[in-house]
Amino acid sequence: MDWTNTDWDEIDQKFYPKRKVDNTISRFIQFNIGSIRSQKMNKQVEYESLTECLFYYFLELDPRTIRYYVQPVEVPVFVMEDGELKAYYHVPDVLVFREGKVPTLYQIKAKEPTVLDKNYIPFQRHNRACEKYAQEQKWDYSVIYPRSTDPIVIDNIKNLARYTKKRKYCAEVIPHLVYKLRLFEKCTIDQLARSFDSLYERKYIIPHIYYLIATDQIRVDLFRPINKSSEIVVGSTFLHLETQMSTEEGSPE
Structure with a gap:
């Protein structure tokens, strides 16, 4: 899909955050809520967990990602309670626009819940609702587990995310470095x-x-700690990184 002539102001208004950032366990786990400065969105992007924060760092580094919207839509969820059909809204984590692709709606999880987890049934229910909603919008849908990535890769992503902003002497230095x-x-x-x-x-x-x-613009091995001794060549580092995050398409069985 070609996003060249997209009116992003209109998209920004449509996919504004549908609820306030909140985390019920933040009083027990310090710094669980926060924000990052997004170069792609040109604003602060809030997160509700460190897992979300990690994925947003990845989106900042991903060369295909054009824009992304946190808590972008309200997905209707239906459930039977005491023989009565009731409805409520679930807000998934992020909607990502990438070059050459339809938008992808993501749920970001620290790990895949098992049948023994107390949130397993709500997770499955929300998954089915989000998948159905994405199909109706002609979007892709994924559940992604960023923390399943190699710990060294995670550390490198966190470090490199600090360097996405243009440096003071970019126009002068960058062409000489690449050459x-x-x-x-x-x-x-x-x-x-x-x-x-x-x-x-x-x-x-x-x-x-x-x-x-x-x-x-420069390729480096993300599976080794990046330091002054790291070997580099001209090329892409992040193009296939998402495959390392154990994406589960649709609703896991």
């Missing part, structure tokens, strides 16, 4: 930085290299 890296074909972050010692202090160059990784 030099193409000449090297492959080198470490430190080697690339040292090659500019006669022009710039390393404290200015290294953040720009991390910016290029965070904006998916």
Whole structure:
């Protein structure tokens, strides 16, 4: 799907957050609620759990993601109670717009509940309702478990998310970094930085290299801790990262 001529102001108004950020266990788990500064949405994006926060960091790094909307819709859920059909609304976590794809409605979970979990039945009920709603809207629907990703990858995502904002000397430095890296074909972050010692202090160059990784212009191995010794090449780091998050399509059995 081509989103080139989309009126994003209209989409922004349509998918505003449908409820206030809340977390009933936040008084027991400190810092469970918060927000991140989104470069893609150009505003603060709130989260209700650290798992949501991690996925929003991923969306900031994902080169295909154009925009994303937290708590975007109210999904009707029907349940029988005492022989009477009752209805209420469930608000899923995020709606993601990506290049070349229909929107995807996500539920973000720390882990897949089992039949022994007290929230298993509501989880299944909400899953079925969200899947049906997405089908009616001609969207995709997924349940995703970001914390199932390798812990090293998680640490790297958290670190790189800090570098998505354009640096002070981007226009001046970035073309030279990419050009030099193409000449090297492959080198470490430190080697690339040292090659500019006669022009710039390393404290200015290294953040720009991390910016290029965070904006998916330089490829690095996410399954190893990223540091000055990490090998880098020109290319994409995040294009296939979502497959590492154990996505479950539709309602899990």
